[in-house]
Amino acid sequence: MLVFQLAIILLASKIAGDVSVRLGQPSVLGKLLIGIVLGPSVLGLVHDTEILEELSQIGVILLMFIAGLETDIDEFKRTGKASSFVGIGGIILPLLVGYGSGILLNLSSIESWFLGLxxxxxxxxxxxxxxxxxxxLKSREGATILGAAVIDDVVVIIALAFLMSMAGGDVHLGAMILKKVIFFAGAILIGWKIVPFILKRFAPLRVTEAVISAALIICFMYAYLAEYAGVAAIIGAYIAGVAISVTSYKHEVFEKVETISYSIFVPVFFTSIGVSAQFSGIAENIGLIVSLSIVAILTKLVGASLGAKVSGFGWRSSLGIGAAMVSRGEVALIISAIGLESNLLSQDLFAVIVVVVLITTIVTPPMMKWLFTKQGQVKSNA
Structure with missing residues (x-):
């Protein structure tokens, strides 16, 4: 059954991606939408199984690892201030408006803050x-977006720990913050001193693709330790990619890991997002879904864009950066699951949030395409 589903996913995602590009949209949009078509909501050819979920997790880890490999460290350093403004701006507005939305929905104060978070x-x-x-990806805007994502993840997770401790959950705020500090300090130190040493030690081994295997070991260990520390696994994978990007093995690792990733794991990740979509009960909550989707899109777009503008970007670049921050993806789904388990989200509101997250994910690529393409046209006409 799994091999059949993989064959269907790879065939459909490649064709859908090509059609999307021919229609002037990023290929990822087609891959997301075809997942909905293949999934239980439409054709039922592919089901959201545990194995498929694990393959999808590997896909997103490898995708962010590749992004780390492509990161220009000097550009990353130069955009530190901009990333901070974008990350914080993209948190404050959704947090406040989300809290207000929760109050309007007659949620308690703590539930409303959770919705905002x-x-x-x-x-x-x-x-x-x-x-x-x-x-x-290697542009100033790309470096700013990736830096802002790291900041956003850290701040939101720490705020979540604080909120859960207030809600009476079994969360030790000091311990959680300490774990994150230790992770980032250790990740940077290991990336600086130990990662190059490991790659050099693996390179002479008389086995096939020793360097690539070493790079993947580093990637997966970073992802695991990040998740253990309460940081998203994708952040750990990204940091691992950055660590390898400053070594002489960067290009060899990038070329082969990209081949492995885009042959199977990344298409599974994109398609599985659509496959996991559940549309039962949407009709009863369509108004709430539309309202929260508008709030989710506009607050992140405006908040992050203002942060980019304050840090010196032009309006078009600022809006492009804001659009890139709109997708809530797996991070929001993980937080939603925590809220459901802690009774901070009702079952109905959880189902609504899942659809809202899917909508933010689907609208992000075309928004970015439109804004960044327009920016390129303005530059070329200047």
Missing amino acids: LLSATSVSISVQALKEMNR
Whole structure:
């Protein structure tokens, strides 16, 4: 059954991606939409199984690892201030408006803050693919978006720990913050001193693809340790990619990992997002879904764009950066699941949030395409 589903996913995602590009949109949009068609909601050819979910997780980890490999460290350093403004701007507005929305929905104060925090989350895995397709991943905007994603993840997770401790959950705020500090300090130190040593030690081994295997070991260990520390696994994978990007093995690792990733794992990740969509009960909550989707899109777009503008970007670039931060992706879904388990989200509101997250994910690539393409036209006409 799994091999059949993989064959269907790979065939459909490649064709859908090609059709999307021919229609002037990023290929990732077609891959997301075809997942909905293949899934239980439409054709029922592919089901959201545990194995498929694990393959999807590998796909998003490898996607962010590749983004790290392509990161220009000097550009990343130069955009530190801009990333901070974008990350914080993209948190404050969704947090406040989300809280207000919760109050209007007659949620308690703590539930309303949780909703605001949920809407503050971001996941740039989809945006990374759109940036790659537009050759903007290595640009100043691309570096700012990736830096802002790291800041967003750290701030939101720490705020979540604080909120859960207030809600009476079994969360030790000091311990959680300490774990994150230790992770980032250790990740940077290991990336600086130990990662190059490991690659050099593996390179002479008389086995096939020793360097690539070493790089993947580093990637997966970083992802695991990040998740263990309460940081998203994709952030750990991204940092691992950055660590390898400053070594002499960068190009060899990039070329072969990209081949492995885009042959099977990344298409599974994009398609599985659509496959996992559940549309039962949407009709009863369509008004709420539309309202929260508008709030989710506009607050992140405006908040992050204002942060980019304050840090010195032009309006078109600022809006493009804001659009890239709109997708909530797997980060918001994880937080939603925590809310459901802790009774901070009702079952009905959880189902609504899942659809809202899917909508933010689907609208992000075409928004980025339109804004960044327009920016390119303005530059070329100047």
